[in-house]
Amino acid sequence: NSRLYVLSDELQPVPVGIPGELYVGGAGVGRGYLDDPARTAGTFMADPFAGPGTRMYRTGDRVIQRPDGELEFIERRDHQVKIRGRRVELGEIEAAVRGLDQVTDAAVAVVPDASGNPRLVGYLTGPGVEAGQVRDELAQLLPAYMIPSTWLVLDAMPLTPNGKLDRKALPLPERADEAEQARGPRDEREEILCGILAEVLGMPAVGIDEDFFALGGDSIRSIQVVSRARTAGLALTTRDVFTHRTAAELARAAGGVEAGPAPEPEGDLIDLTDEELADLEFELSEDLS
The missing domain is CATH 1.10.1200.10 (ACP-like)
Structure with a gap:
């Protein structure tokens, strides 16, 4: 009694192999968040593919439907950001960084600069990892606007109790730290x-x-x-x-x-x-x- 939809930003089904956002419909969809009408309005919405009065749930997960019908998770929708007019997938940058030999784990976040403009900050773990070398190697893989301007090397990534990356616990860069890199x-x-x-x-x-x-x-x-x-x-x-x-x-x-x-x-x-x-x-x- 559940239905899964992979939809575009216009709530239209996307073809197989094309990224879209995952929505859930059917009997298991609740009525909304208790005492939180604003959040409910943005997450629980009318299901245009079912009968009147039905709802679907917006998961926030970006997925691809493979030819065999399986759904492949890409990343969270809120990890897609806009930097200087361009959409940037933080997950794409993180995947490129993790693919480098010296990197054990990586994360990328958006942090406002001194003028309030968004900028990319990269976080690295790995024995002997060097931010300068990572930046140089990324320049061969990604366009300049997707390469973080500031890098912090951590002993370990902060994790939630569930073992997932705790993005809210990532340290903010200090200007002094950045000056040391420059x-x-x-x-x-x-x-x-x-x-x-x-x-x-x-x-x-x-x-x-x-x-x-x-x-x-x-x-x-x-x-x-x-x-x-x-x-x-x-x-x-x-x-x-x-x-x-x-x-x-x-x-x-x-x-x-x-x-x-x-x-x-x-x-x-x-x-x-x-x-x-x-x-x-x-x-x-x-x-x-």
């Missing part, structure tokens, strides 16, 4: 650019190897970087910022100009909406990769 500027150009990136991002400091976009940079902020670099006597374009995402790379790419006010932003970038800018950023990243 290399400081080695010359005047890198010092100028590290200062510009930190100022634009609203952070105390930025290392020469830290990815501008992974730290919360976006299209608007890239224009600010170009403007302030020009004022400091370094010639950069918006495309340079997308291509060379760290202070070290930008220092090598920057040309010299006479310090002074920056020219008008390239093209019509300044007139684009946030959504159009996110699309542009995605297209540029796709082209460059």
